[in-house]
Amino acid sequence: MQIEVTLNNKKVTFEVEGNEFLADTLRAKGMLSIRKGCDTSCCGLCTVWIDGKPTLSCSLLAIKANGKNIITIEGVQKEAEEFAKVLVAEGAEQCGFCSPGFIMTVLAMKNELNNPTEEEIIHYLTGNLCRCTGYMGQLRAVKKYLGVV
Amino acid sequence: MKIVGKSIAKIDGLAIATGKPVYTEDLAMANALVVKILRSPYAFAKIKAIDISKAEKVEGVECVLTYEDVPNVRFTLAGQSYAEPSPYDKLILDPIVRYVGDEVAIIAAVDEKTAMKAMKLIKVEYEIFEPVLDFEKAEGHESVVHPEDDLHCNFDIGIQKEKNIVSKQKVEYGDVDKELNECDVVVEDTYYNQAQAHCMMETYRSFNYLDHAGRLVVVSSTQIQFHVRRKLARALQISPSKIRVIKPRIGGGFGGKQTVAVEIFTAIVTLKTGKPSIIIYDRKETFECTTTRHAMKTKVRLGADKEGYIRAIDIECLSDTGAYGEHASTVFGVVGQKTLPLYNKTKAVRFKGNVVYTNKTPAGAFRGYGATQGAFALECAVNKLAEKLNMDPTEIRLKNLIKAGETSLPYEGKLLGSSTLHRCIDKGKEIIGWNEKYPRREVSETKVRAIGMAVTMQGSGIAGIDTASAQVRLNDDGNYTLLVGSADMGTGSDTILAQMAVEVLETSMEKIIVHSADTDVSPYDPGSYASSTTYVTGMAVVKAAEDLKKQIIENGAKLLEVSAEEVEFDGENIKTINGDKILSLEKLAELMVLGTGNLQLVGNATYGSKVSPPPFMAGFAEIEVDKETGKIEVINYVAVGDSGTIINPNLAKLQVEGGIVQGIGLALYEDVKFSEKGRLQTNTFMQYKIPSRKDVGNIIVDFEESYEPTGPFGAKSIGEVVVNTPAPAIAHAVYNAVGVRITSLPITPEKVFMAMQQK
């Protein structure tokens, strides 16, 4: 089956299987920032933006993505680096495997929420699991980035 | 110090944070054969017949291997220095399968779909045996997990295979039974911990290919490159010089990757087919078919006199190593080694017990490595003892814990080099508000808050065994290359080792290239485990840098035609003390590689320590318990540690925060369940819950720096000690909150509730 999407602001056509999920389609296309950390839609590592909303690419059938606007971290490098620098200054990227999905969620949160409180930040980011950092450093970085006291 | 002690950003931080393709899967060649494993559905069985004929015929299948196609040479997967103290009990493929998930056949095909299609066509006939599933019934069970004749170990670890015993150990100083008899107060309890899973975000994967010289190049998400090379050589019966192992950026390890989990499968496929191959474990395979923490049953008897001096500690332990024995005896030994020395007013201490095989997922190395299990049991017992003695739990510790310069029975006269543990306890008390909050405060009719605490120690490398080498080379352009064999798994070890070299050479981070973890290039290093990288590899780096600095001064002086005593080096220039002659480092570097100097300068060092100086940590948990449901919420967790000099405060802090959260997972959320037939039921993130950011409360970290004379810049380790305090501290807080002692992990709401009903 064929799908046509806008991927990082470029129109792209893919040939996909019926049971193929977007994460695999995107990785095959070279979007290697997308990681699969679990089999059960639990970890958030594969987060991309679908029509601007943070979504698990591992759980979205590629065929359902037809016609959608898809952004991966490769498509927002400048904004991603801006936050990544703050994260790295905290030492809170550690192994980095969860970082791209985490950053995509943080940037989505910045677009969606206006002046979030610490509680709202934690709530929005709950779907991004991390085994290395213990989450405190990530929160410090996000608060610094958003200018939250 | 200019660089050591500063929170330098990791040299790879920006690239990995923004998703650059620098991990194993990203680097694999596109046409690599995909390797999949057919696994046993039975916990204990023998393969009577296996028919791969239909599978082999599927278009796109390159090879299908069974136990008939692999060398009949047993080895251990454990990442340990040779000679490993782990039993050689494993074959690449074995006609006997010993747990649900054990490997039965290796399939290599052009893509995953084809491999899975072929897998379904493999017909296997099993003879099913009664599995050994309860580790408390393993000894003397009619089923023998490892009956093979060629099971052996380099050391006598006490294997009694007919009884399913992998290791039998006993260490005793003084007469424990006599001393306990004479104690005024004795407490006794038995503690259980579960087989915690590492859950590193990047699962296991490896790819390999044959290079231009016909050598096998392995690129793997591993912590132990040199051990992988050695084990592949043995398992495949080829020379280690024919193998190269490279570790790229990896997504976490926590000890899980201190085992050769997957590399053998792709290696044998590539050797047989000549083609590159890749294997990637999904999360389910990672849960079911790699290693876990050893589940243990630990009985502690603790006795004190009426002044509150702990006079006797008796630890009796049973450890479940699952289907294979990697790390079985060493983890077991650490249970006693990193608990008994803590309380040094003792007159007798003993650690004894067995490690047994069962037909379950194998256990292996996991951050803490036995100290975690020991800390849970001993610290819970000390807290129980404190109450019986009517002593504050911090007071009993301040009274009994070893101090720097003192010895302890297991140290056999050797003195503790450094410790600020007493200050850590005082500081922790202050931060959490111990005096105001201990033991509990009623928040409402249904909620109560309480605090608990625990202390722990670990090691820094394995004394007398862990040895690392390092090289620092002065390049022709005046920059340096630091060559190390350690494995940065996200911790930032590449960065802190560079910090150390930079400090010695008085240069800057921009001027040093770090190259690590490639067995063709790196000097030997055991790999990153046993909390050895900062302390052992670090010291090698410091000495190598000092060696190079000496050579720079000597050769610079020679070129300036003066003696070495007449010059000084400030990192940028070699100049005479009276200032009349000067040679820049760049110029020196250039001249040394040409005819003038005729000697490219390389600093070299090998370091192994006779001691393993313990880092310490004091942990304080403040929780809120819902009295009507038993639900526990972590409000605050304070951890104050002594890791000697802190090389990089940010990275050290992150290690503690991450370790505490892993410890909270062990304490409260990570439950392990097997079905009656031995199938692991908690094999997804949906069933096995690692803490999310809402599950952990607020974690506050501080350090009380000591100075460890044998460590680089006074540093000790930090990587493992951080995971040990939460379980006992939280168990203590639960008791203080609602009066029940939960002695098995995880401490679930149902356990608390049911215990409260029975009170």
Next chain:
Amino acid sequence: MFALLNLLQPETIEEAYNILMQRKNNTVLGGCAFLRMGSKRIGTAVELSKLNLNYIKDQGDYIEVGAMTPFRDIEISPIFNENFNGLLPKSVSNIIGVQFRNIVTVGATVYSKYGFSDFITALLALDTEVELYKAGRMSLEEFLDKPYEKDILTRIFIKKNERKASYGNLRNAISDYPILNVAVSNINRQWKIVVGARPLGAKIAKSASEELSNRNLTVENIEAIANMAAEELSFGTNMRGSAEYRKAICKVLVKRAVMEVLQCK
């Protein structure tokens, strides 16, 4: 791994239903989050994106929700936050994460009658009806009790009234399956006590609800009625918890939910 031979995106609901009924293994796709975890063999998958079923509309008397509306939209919907004391947003807000809730749909969840579903428990405490293409419109309760019949759930209707409601649950880790969940609502002194994840799905504790509607609401009476609900319903044991524990927790959660409703404005 599941298999899927063909996928169609029909433009009308009739077309969707016809395709669905053509073959036994034709299936409607929801969010697909659970699909990837199973080994279902689907012939033709019917994908409903073109049917414009992603909406939440305030229709005056009732609130209408299309089947393809994701959980996240329920969570942030001003309509649902302003009605029923935010019951529905509360019931979904801690499910895994924002990215997950942007995928799972209300229609698929309700149609699948998941035992652990917090959303169904909450819906059942309100005056909820569902509409299926073939079977028509019926109360949620009726639908949940109905034996399985292949159909397409298209819309959910929630009566917009002054129901005051409270949602409660017990889980170990916050994104875990619930050990038990509870929703209690009250309108004009008519109470509904709903308990779900028993581990079986949401059920109204009828006797307890009636008793609550008739009695004086003293703390003792509320406790007694919570016990009644625990006695009236059945509980089972699974990996999350034992039947005994669930029953004990039922008493606690029901009592708390009732007390909370009494505080509601």
